[in-house]
Structures are given as C-alpha cells and as structure tokens.
Amino acid sequence: MSRRPILIVDDVETHLTLFSATLEAADYEVITARNRIEAREKALAHQPELALIDIVLPDGNGIDLIAELKGHLPGLKPIAVTAFASVDRAVTAMRSGAIDFLVKPLDPEQLLATIANAESGLSIGQQERDQREHDTAFDGHIGSSEVMRGVFETINAVAGAAAPVFITGESGTGKVRAAETIHARSGFRNGTLVKLDCSTTAPDRIEAELIGEIAQMDGRLDGHADGDVKPGAVEQAQNGTLLLDEVCALSMPMQARLLGILQTGSVTPQGSLLPRPVNFRLICTSTTDPRAEVTAGRFRADLFYRLNVVHLHLPPLRGRGMDVVEIAETELDRLCAREGRPFRTLSTGVKAIFLDHNWPGNLRELMNVLWNITILHDGPVVEIADLPPYLRNPHAPQDGSQRPTSFIPARPDPFDGQTLAEIERRAIEHAIQKEGGSIPAAARSLGVSPSTLYRKLDGWGKPVRSKRDF
The missing domain is CATH 3.40.50.2300 (Response regulator)
Known part of the structure; x- marks a missing residue:
C-alpha cells in the first residue's frame, strides 16, 4: 500500500x-x-x-x-x-x-x-474541534468560575488526542463525569467506555477483572480455545476508553501488570500463554495525590509517568466561588422537572449559606441536599427552613441531642434583610481586609479572578491602591 x-x-x-x-x-x-x-x-x-x-x-x-x-x-x-x-x-x-x-x-x-x-482517525478530533471550541455546555458540567473555565479548556484541548489523562480531585468533584466527557468528545467515542473501580474490586478478583481469564470448564482452567477467554476490562475497552477509577489503590504487582500492558500494547489473560493485542485510550482518576503515593513508595514512578501525560485537577466546590449557586439553581430545575415539584429558585439566605458552606462532600453533597429539599418541601422558593438541620445551624449537634438553650439567646440571621449583592459586597470587603488589602490574594481566597474584584470595587466607587500583586 x-x-x-x-x-x-x-x-x-x-x-x-x-x-x-x-x-x-x-x-x-x-x-x-x-x-x-x-x-x-x-x-x-x-x-x-x-x-x-x-x-x-x-x-x-x-x-x-x-x-x-x-x-x-x-x-x-x-x-x-x-x-x-x-x-x-x-x-x-x-x-x-x-x-x-x-x-x-x-x-x-x-x-x-x-x-x-x-x-x-482515533487520535484526531479535528472534525469535531470546531464544535468543541464553540460548545460551552459540557454535558453534566456547570460553572462559570475562572478555575472551571480552565478545566473546560483542558478537556477541550485533550479530548481529540489519544494521550493518557490523569484526573485528580477530592471525592465528589466529578472526576468520572469529566472522564465520560473526554470519551464522548474523543475519536474513541464509537468504542465502549469501560470503568473499573480499583478501590472496590475484591483483591483476589482485580487481576481477572482487568486482564481477563480463561473460563473454567469442569472445575479446571481450559485455555485451548480462544472462545474460552472471559475478557477483562482492557479487552472490553478495545478501540474505546478504559477508565481506571482510583488507580492508586492498585497493588504493586497489579501496577507492574498494567505497566506491561501499556509497554507492549498487548494483554495475556489469566491461564493463557497467548498475548492478545489491544488498543484503547486510558483515563485514570485518583482522590489521593499520586505524586505523594510515588514519594511514599506505594505507587510506581515509571507507571505514574506513563499515566500522567496530561494531568487534569478538579477543584473542590468550596473553591469555585459563585459556581455553587449556579449549579444549585440548574440542578434544582432538573430535579423539580423529574419529581414534579414546584420549586423555582433559591432565597437570598439560602444562597448565602451555600456560598459559606465548606461542602466536604462537594457536588455529591450538594446534589443530596437539593434532592432532600425537593422531596420533603414545597416551593416555589427554597427557604432556609427547607434546608437540612446541619446547614440551617452548622453548630448544632448532629446526633439528635439538644444543647441547653434556656439562657442562650437565639443568634440572629446575619443575612436577614440583605440582598445577595449586599452579601457579596460584605464577603469581598472582608476577604480584602483579611488579606491585608491584597486584591490578588483576596481573589484567590474567593475563587475569582483579580479583574473581577477590581471591576466590583470600581463599580462601588472604592479606591484601589494599584492593580498589582502586593
């Protein structure tokens, strides 16, 4: 040819x-x-x-x-x-x-x-690139913060390639969803996206689940016919994408097996002597810091560098600024349509609480809160009284007990009677004061760009010393 x-x-x-x-x-x-x-x-x-x-x-x-x-x-x-x-x-x-x-x-x-x-054409996203560059609606991803625009930009750039992607982030930040988006926008989208959770698969089954095995016949392993092979995740992802969720949970022997597959482009199922060629796009995720795992000797350095061609870090929800309100309102509409509930928006007080909450469970926690609200309450506005107790009063005990309150006056709602714009201004001024007047440092703590704060301050007629790093 x-x-x-x-x-x-x-x-x-x-x-x-x-x-x-x-x-x-x-x-x-x-x-x-x-x-x-x-x-x-x-x-x-x-x-x-x-x-x-x-x-x-x-x-x-x-x-x-x-x-x-x-x-x-x-x-x-x-x-x-x-x-x-x-x-x-x-x-x-x-x-x-x-x-x-x-x-x-x-x-x-x-x-x-x-x-x-x-x-x-498996590594080429050119036919879809124009669409991706003009498409700002990532399936399942919501957010206008600067940090998330960077995430979307990275997804756009790498989706059309065949290079491995390593996605990190806290639990509940959307790592699997990001992997699904990359697969859907890649040249491998016509193949299957196969997910293997390395942290929950039984240790005595992880090897067979990954590389496959010869089927048992009459109580024994029989590998004389290719048809007897039960394919593992690697072969199931042929010409598609293999997603190894929580890859740092793999044992050292399994890490060696994975490295061998990537080096040779072939897999040999358990009980077989015949290697089988494979071709797939690899995406890995980890809640723990993979570099720390390498330093601690729990993860092979040579495998890490194979996997970490493109690193995509998903920020926690608490570091995404106003995204939490945008996500909450969008998902509230979706849940209400599914459950037939009448909620339409969040009250100012609820928005302030959402902005102030630390969200240790990230997107997963937010979704559970919204689902709880739509099931147990009526609308059309989500009020503070509709929130779970731990959000209404974060200092209350969560074991059902009650603290003595006979001599403790009720704490007034600090946001009572204020608009969201007023609450936002208070938060910005407090952050600037806390950072000693540094606009860039305050912007980092709020999860927004410095230009956003300068624009807000100019609109309020507040003097700014200079637009530079202090």
Missing part, C-alpha cells in the same frame, strides 16, 4: 535513528530533520501525512513549528514529542494543531500504536 512519508523532527541523533528504524521496519517511508528550518523545507518538498515533532529544537520552538506547518499543510497530522510531560505543554500543543502528545522515552510498540491511531 502506498503511503505518504512521515516526517521526524528531532535534534538528538539516537532518537532519529530509533524512530526511523521502528517506522521503516513497519514499511513506512521516513524523512528526517534536525531543526526547524530543515523541517520546513522538507515538509514543503515531500508533503508528509504525519509528523513527529520534538517540542525543543535548537533553532526554535517545536510548538511554533507545528502551527507553521499546519498553516502550509492543513491536512498534516502533527504529533508533539517531549521529554517533559505537563498539562500546559499538552494544551499548547493541541491548540497549535497537534493531534497527539507523546512523552520520551518511547518504546516501538507505543510509537507504532500512536501512528496507527493517527492513520485510522
């Missing part, structure tokens, strides 16, 4: 030799370049279909080269290559036109699988 050549741009001779030998052994035609100028000349002369481009070049930035070549050759499929994985590099490369992002060192199987994905 006639193929257009693949351009390899790298200034390290050993890398050029390894990549070229691997691709030529697989019957690809290869052209090489050692700097940006040579790459531009050869690309225009040979019109390659694919290009492996190192981000760091002796005469310029590889990301700029990707954008330049895409301008001359719109059909080119660039793949960014780097020795240093970071979400900023991945996002910047994808914005410049890269269809995938690889981290050195590369083994031959990984390189060939990436090229095959690019040829088949």
Whole structure:
C-alpha cells in the first residue's frame, strides 16, 4: 500500500535513528530533520501525512513549528514529542494543531500504536474541534468560575488526542463525569467506555477483572480455545476508553501488570500463554495525590509517568466561588422537572449559606441536599427552613441531642434583610481586609479572578491602591 512519508523532527541523533528504524521496519517511508528550518523545507518538498515533532529544537520552538506547518499543510497530522510531560505543554500543543502528545522515552510498540491511531482517525478530533471550541455546555458540567473555565479548556484541548489523562480531585468533584466527557468528545467515542473501580474490586478478583481469564470448564482452567477467554476490562475497552477509577489503590504487582500492558500494547489473560493485542485510550482518576503515593513508595514512578501525560485537577466546590449557586439553581430545575415539584429558585439566605458552606462532600453533597429539599418541601422558593438541620445551624449537634438553650439567646440571621449583592459586597470587603488589602490574594481566597474584584470595587466607587500583586 502506498503511503505518504512521515516526517521526524528531532535534534538528538539516537532518537532519529530509533524512530526511523521502528517506522521503516513497519514499511513506512521516513524523512528526517534536525531543526526547524530543515523541517520546513522538507515538509514543503515531500508533503508528509504525519509528523513527529520534538517540542525543543535548537533553532526554535517545536510548538511554533507545528502551527507553521499546519498553516502550509492543513491536512498534516502533527504529533508533539517531549521529554517533559505537563498539562500546559499538552494544551499548547493541541491548540497549535497537534493531534497527539507523546512523552520520551518511547518504546516501538507505543510509537507504532500512536501512528496507527493517527492513520485510522482515533487520535484526531479535528472534525469535531470546531464544535468543541464553540460548545460551552459540557454535558453534566456547570460553572462559570475562572478555575472551571480552565478545566473546560483542558478537556477541550485533550479530548481529540489519544494521550493518557490523569484526573485528580477530592471525592465528589466529578472526576468520572469529566472522564465520560473526554470519551464522548474523543475519536474513541464509537468504542465502549469501560470503568473499573480499583478501590472496590475484591483483591483476589482485580487481576481477572482487568486482564481477563480463561473460563473454567469442569472445575479446571481450559485455555485451548480462544472462545474460552472471559475478557477483562482492557479487552472490553478495545478501540474505546478504559477508565481506571482510583488507580492508586492498585497493588504493586497489579501496577507492574498494567505497566506491561501499556509497554507492549498487548494483554495475556489469566491461564493463557497467548498475548492478545489491544488498543484503547486510558483515563485514570485518583482522590489521593499520586505524586505523594510515588514519594511514599506505594505507587510506581515509571507507571505514574506513563499515566500522567496530561494531568487534569478538579477543584473542590468550596473553591469555585459563585459556581455553587449556579449549579444549585440548574440542578434544582432538573430535579423539580423529574419529581414534579414546584420549586423555582433559591432565597437570598439560602444562597448565602451555600456560598459559606465548606461542602466536604462537594457536588455529591450538594446534589443530596437539593434532592432532600425537593422531596420533603414545597416551593416555589427554597427557604432556609427547607434546608437540612446541619446547614440551617452548622453548630448544632448532629446526633439528635439538644444543647441547653434556656439562657442562650437565639443568634440572629446575619443575612436577614440583605440582598445577595449586599452579601457579596460584605464577603469581598472582608476577604480584602483579611488579606491585608491584597486584591490578588483576596481573589484567590474567593475563587475569582483579580479583574473581577477590581471591576466590583470600581463599580462601588472604592479606591484601589494599584492593580498589582502586593
């Protein structure tokens, strides 16, 4: 079969030799370049279909080269290559036109699988990219805060690639939902999204659930026929996405098995001697900090760097500012439509409590609170009296007992009679005072951008010392 050549741009001779030998052994035609100028000349002369481009070049930035070549050759499929994985590099490369992002060192199987994905369209989100860039309604995701706009931007940038994504965040922040969104917007969306919870699967079953096993026949394992294999999550996700939820819970032996699968591009089920080729997009999640797990010796460093090509961190609800009110009102409408309830909005007092609450359970806790309200109360406005007791009075005991109150006067509602705008102004002024007048520091504590606070202060006619970091 006639193929257009693949351009390899790298200034390290050993890398050029390894990549070229691997691709030529697989019957690809290869052209090489050692700097940006040579790459531009050869690309225009040979019109390659694919290009492996190192981000760091002796005469310029590889990301700029990707954008330049895409301008001359719109059909080119660039793949960014780097020795240093970071979400900023991945996002910047994808914005410049890269269809995938690889981290050195590369083994031959990984390189060939990436090229095959690019040829088949599995790593390309270009047909959907215009839609993704103009689509601000992420399924199941709500929020206008600056921190969440960054999350949505990262999801948009990486969805069309085949690179592994590592999603971290506290319990209830929406890690699985984010993984589902990435899958739905990726070139793997026509395949199955297979989820395996590494923290709840029984230790004696996790290996079989991940890699599969030979079916038992008459009380014994029989692997003479391929049809006897019960596929595990890896094979079930063929040409789709494998989601390993709470991956840091894997034992060290299972981490070694997973690393072997990623290195070889194949899986050998329990009881079988025959490896089976696999191709899937991998997304992992973790509530615990994976870097801390590596430092503590509980998670393999080599596996972590395989998984952490793109890191996506989901912030806790308490760090998302006004998002909590936006989410609550949107989900209240949805729940009321489903349950046939008449609620339409939240009272000012309820909004203030929601903004003040720490939300240790994050989105999951908020959803449970809203569901409780719609089931047990009538509308049309959610009032403070409709909230669960622990939100109405956060200092009350939760065991059903009552504190003596005969000589303690009832504490007045600090928000009584105030509008939400007045409450917001009090919160902003308190944060600025608490941070010693530093606008950027106050903005960080409130989960908004400094420009938002400057705009608010200007609107109130408040003097601002200067718009700089203090």
